[in-house]
Amino acid sequence: KQEVTQIPAALSVPEGENLVLNCSFTDSAIYNLQWFRQDPGKGLTSLLLIQSSQREQTSGRLNASLDKSSGRSTLYIAASQPGDSATYLCAVLMNRDDKIIFGKGTRLHILP
Amino acid sequence: EAQVTQNPRYLITVTGKKLTVTCSQNMNHEYMSWYRQDPGLGLRQIYYSMNVEVTDKGDVPEGYKVSRKEKRNFPLILESPSPNQTSLYFCASSSGRVAGANVLTFGAGSRLTVL
Secondary structure (H helix, E strand, O other): OOOEEEEOOEEEEEOOOOEEEEEEEOOOOEEEEEEEEEOOOOOEEEEEEEEOOOOEEEEOOEEEEEEHHHOEEEEEEOOOOHHHOEEEEEEEEEOOOOOEEEOOOEEEEEEO | OOOEEEEOOEEEEOOOOOEEEEEEEOOOOOEEEEEEEEOOOEEEEEEEEEEOOEEEEOOOOOOOEEOOOOOOEOOEEEOOOOHHHOEEEEEEEEOOHHHOOOOOEEOOOEEEEEO
16 A cells, blocks of 8 residues: 655744755555645645656756655755745555545745 | 635534535546545545546545536535544546646635534
């Protein structure tokens, strides 16, 4: 059974720092991996989607990488801002049954 | 505007009183799914649907039903709600794997309390 783990569960960093969020998965038979952002009490917003054949995707200050064979993805946030404070979740779409499995998220707090 | 619409956004009900949470998308997406989000447990998939008349169980389907009679709608039915179904529910849709599986678009969420 696929397990998706995000470490750390919470992170506080000063504004302006570059940071990396981690996502690991136990079953490499995935179709794609997505990173989402969730603000308190709100829905999820898709940030980046990486297909299984891709190594990375970039959008603005965000860069996501995928190493499918080792079961890892990272979300790199450059020059962090207070507005980046949110919970970040990763999710994988499975090849064999089209289930989507989420990690529990990393709660990020950017200190002004 | 491309969106997933859920209703109601907030609902308080009592044990055993049947309820339906509606979900509708206007993006002609093949794939639709329901999740519940609970503190410490994260987001867990309840049911999903690859297309009209095709539904499959996710990781936590017990106590829920779904139907997919039309492409745009995917209602979540709680036949006899219980307090352990108190949760924040999200509906989401995407083009599905066959169509290249684009981003998963989420609704705003429905907060359900069962007394």
